[in-house]
Structures are given as C-alpha cells and as structure tokens.
Amino acid sequence: MKTSVEVSMYPLGREYVPDIKDFIDNLKKNNSISVQVNGMSTQIFGNYHDIMQVLTDEIEKSFKNHGKSVFRDENHQCQFNRIDATKNLVVKRVAITGPESTGKSILARELALHYNAAFVPEFARKYIDNLDRPYNREDILLIAQNQLIYEEKIAQNTDSYLFCDTELIVTKIWSLHKYNSCHPWILEQIEKHVYDLYLLCDIDLPWEYDEQREHPHMREYFFNWYKKELEDYGFPYRVVSGQKEERLKNAIQLTDQFFKNNND
Numbered sequence: 001m002k003t004s005v006e007v008s009m010y011p012l013g014r015e016y017v018p019d020i021k022d023f024i025d026n027l028k029k030n031n032s033i034s035v036q037v038n039g040m041s042t043q044i045f046g047n048y049h050d051i052m053q054v055l056t057d058e059i060e061k062s063f064k065n066h067g068k069s070v071f072r073d074e075n076h077q078c079q080f081n082r083i084d085a086t087k088n089l090v091v092k093r094v095a096i097t098g099p100e101s102t103g104k105s106i107l108a109r110e111l112a113l114h115y116n117a118a119f120v121p122e123f124a125r126k127y128i129d130n131l132d133r134p135y136n137r138e139d140i141l142l143i144a145q146n147q148l149i150y151e152e153k154i155a156q157n158t159d160s161y162l163f164c165d166t167e168l169i170v171t172k173i174w175s176l177h178k179y180n181s182c183h184p185w186i187l188e189q190i191e192k193h194v195y196d197l198y199l200l201c202d203i204d205l206p207w208e209y210d211e212q213r214e215h216p217h218m219r220e221y222f223f224n225w226y227k228k229e230l231e232d233y234g235f236p237y238r239v240v241s242g243q244k245e246e247r248l249k250n251a252i253q254l255t256d257q258f259f260k261n262n263n264d
Helices: 014-028 048-066 104-114 123-129 137-155 168-179 184-192 219-233 244-263
Strands: 002-010 033-037 042-047 070-073 078-081 092-097 118-120 161-165 197-201 237-240
Touching: 002 048, 014 033, 014 042, 014 048, 033 048, 042 048, 048 137, 048 184, 092 104, 104 118, 104 161, 104 197, 104 244, 118 137, 123 137, 137 161, 137 168, 137 184, 168 184, 168 219, 197 219, 197 244, 219 237, 237 244
Parallel strands: 092 161, 092 197, 118 161, 197 237
Antiparallel strands: 002 042, 002 070, 033 042, 070 078
C-alpha cells in the first residue's frame, strides 16, 4: 500500500538542528522511500510497511544518539517520545489481557483506583470508533504502535503501578485470527515490552454485545489461546475470575501476592 507520512521533530531550538539534520540525512539514505523536506516537517513517500520500518529504526537510533526529543507523525496523529528510563525503574506494569467481553477495561480502571495508580486505556476502541471504513491489517499495526506510545506517555507521570487495559498479545491474536499473519514489529515488541504481571481475565462473565466484538461463540477457544501465548513466552500471569466486586477482590489479592513474593 502506497502512502505518505509527514513527521516533525521537536523541539525546534537551534541546539537541536544538528540532531534533526542527522535524522533527515539518515532517512535519505534509505532507497526504499522518498524524502522531501520543508521548513517545519519532513514528508516521506513509499510503501506503508517500508516507511514504518525505516521510521522505527531511525527514531530508535536518534533516541540513542541524541537523547530527549519528540517526533510527531502528522498523518496518523501519533507521537514518539524519548523516555527517561530512570523515572520508570520502580513502576510496576500490570497488563490486563484476555478475550472479548471479559471485563478488562472495567478491571483495569478499578485496579488503578484501588492502588491510586495510573491507568492506560485501550487505544483500539476509540480509533475504530472514529474510522469511516472497516478496519484492515495496517490498522492493527497502527493500533499496536499507538498503544505503546500512549502507555509510555502515561508511564512518565507515575512511580508506582501502571495498569494497562490491553497489551500486544491482543493485537497478535487479533491479526493472526483475522488475517492469518502478524506484522513482525508486533511480534518483536511483545518480547521486548514485557510486563511485570499479566492478569488474564476469565470467561466466567456473561457475554455483552458490542459493535466491535466479533466472536461471542469462541470465548473458550480464545481464552485457551491467550493462556498458551503467555505460557509459551514464559510471561508471569494469573487468571482473574469472579463476578463484580469478587473479581476485583481476586485481582487485588493476586496482584498483592505476586509482588510480595517477587520483592521478598
């Protein structure tokens, strides 16, 4: 799929000019894309996957070489931020995952309230609600990328727990089931971006209709798939069951016990 992306790098202060020039020069060295520069932004033309791969590589390289900066993708309204890792050493990241209609969003919000901690909403829901067409394979990649961007932005404002309503195994399963393939970037980030704890929501809640939910008769199938993925990756997880207040109580007990055991 041919596309164009307009990228801006901030701040635009004089001391950042060499960093910006270096970033643009590196973009131009990639023969798979075409680059045009104006006073405020850089336009990149080419195949969608080629552009995203080049941007991922070059932004990561810029962060490593030049330190703090911000890149803004004007086309997709997403932002790449350099993260100060020293601010996140004590943050305990908990991913709430599992099949459709298992109370992930409610549980993530309630846990954040209980621990007086930060909460990361699901990017996909709002993104798909705003689409004026059916979603496609490229949208799943974009959703995954923005989910992590959103998470890192929120992580900068907490020093305790971070409860995330979804993680990238969700996009992997979604993509494999829908298109029988998953973008390599998602697969790579699943192994790089590991959470301290994964709370896998059980399918013991009644199914609730939602326009974005697609598989009411495959809940057990997907639950087992999620469980297998977590086990195959070797990620620490606990299954959360129960109705309403009991579900939250169980999640709190599992979270407290897990971190107590791992801090002893």
